[in-house]
Amino acid sequence: MSYIFKTNIASKSNYGAERNPSKIKYIVIHFTANDGDTDEGNGNYFHNNTVKASAHYFVDSDSVTQSVPDNYVAWSVGGSKYADCASTGGGKLYGAVTNTNSLSIELCDDCKNGRIYPSEATIGNAIELTKSLMEKYNVSPEHVIRHFDVTGKRCPDYWCGTSAKNTLWLTDFWDKLAGSTAEDPTPVLREGDSGNAVERLQTRLNVWGSDLDVDGSFGPLTLEAVKKFQADSGLEVDGSVGPLTWTALLRDPVDVVFPDTVDHWATKEITELARMGIVHGLSNGLFNPDGAISRAEAAVMVRNAVKYITGK
Numbered sequence: 001m002s003y004i005f006k007t008n009i010a011s012k013s014n015y016g017a018e019r020n021p022s023k024i025k026y027i028v029i030h031f032t033a034n035d036g037d038t039d040e041g042n043g044n045y046f047h048n049n050t051v052k053a054s055a056h057y058f059v060d061s062d063s064v065t066q067s068v069p070d071n072y073v074a075w076s077v078g079g080s081k082y083a084d085c086a087s088t089g090g091g092k093l094y095g096a097v098t099n100t101n102s103l104s105i106e107l108c109d110d111c112k113n114g115r116i117y118p119s120e121a122t123i124g125n126a127i128e129l130t131k132s133l134m135e136k137y138n139v140s141p142e143h144v145i146r147h148f149d150v151t152g153k154r155c156p157d158y159w160c161g162t163s164a165k166n167t168l169w170l171t172d173f174w175d176k177l178a179g180s181t182a183e184d185p186t187p188v189l190r191e192g193d194s195g196n197a198v199e200r201l202q203t204r205l206n207v208w209g210s211d212l213d214v215d216g217s218f219g220p221l222t223l224e225a226v227k228k229f230q231a232d233s234g235l236e237v238d239g240s241v242g243p244l245t246w247t248a249l250l251r252d253p254v255d256v257v258f259p260d261t262v263d264h265w266a267t268k269e270i271t272e273l274a275r276m277g278i279v280h281g282l283s284n285g286l287f288n289p290d291g292a293i294s295r296a297e298a299a300v301m302v303r304n305a306v307k308y309i310t311g312k
């Protein structure tokens with residue numbers, strides 16, 4: 001798999017009843033309509049808010065979040081048919097495709113640049129996810145469609161409504177459902193490399209505080225960001241992204257500034273260990289730096305350290 005799979009189930013107020021997965025006949029592609037959003041952000045939003053709408057999956061450059069289980073109905077393609085379908089060509093499958101017989105996938109756009117379009121890596125992940133679901137539920141390519149095809153809604157707007165956009169839907173997404181997508185998600189990367197894996201690298205470096213263009217090209221700025229990340233994470237600073245650097249990059253940054261360690265003599269060490277995932281705060285958000293440690297806590301710390309160093 002070339003993406004990280006996450007699960008963050010939506011509030012029950014946003015989706016429908018359980019269904020037999022044998023009912024799944026269509027896969028519907030959507031966009032979130034945001035310039036600069038992530039699958040994690042959408043997952044949290046639908047988890048925390050009541051919006052009476054939902055999708056099964058959100059996809060971005062480095063990960064996929066499942067928001068509604070496949071065996072539950074998402075509220076994503078309901079509503080009436082748009083009045084302008086005769087002129088736009090939308091809505092041809094109105095009535096045939098329903099919330100009950102479909103799975104919905106939302107594409108995010110995690111590159112905020114004034115234009116809503118998913119990154120190459122996001123499209124690649126969405127294709128890989130779609131293909132795995134096609135296989136799992138025996139869905140043919142002809143049944144992989146756009147929200148636009150159901151109700152006429154301009155969703156995804158960049159892939160529907162004009163002949164140029166309809167062509168882009170085919171060339172950038174639909175035509176690729178047949179090809180192979182086997183790819184090592186975390187290959188060793190060095191300056192001069194390019195492609196989807198470099199986009200994933202740049203996306204993760206940005207999660208950790210860099211401000212790189214996610215252009216899939218490993219140039220001097222990316223190299224500088226890799227070295228800084230390695231130094232900050234206590235890794236060998238060689239500018240080459242191998243298994244240990246990937247493991248550290250794929251962690252989610254934790255808020256490591258514990259309020260009760262700010263002026264402590266060991267602030268630096270505590271912060272570094274927290275960034276490495278070796279020590280954690282207490283459930284109240286504090287660290288209690290001068291507290292006594294139990295045998296169990298010591299065991300967990302040592303285990304985390306071994307895992308950090310060896311990757312196992």
Ligand SMILES: [Zn+2]
Binds near residue numbers: 029
């Ligand atoms: Zn939609």
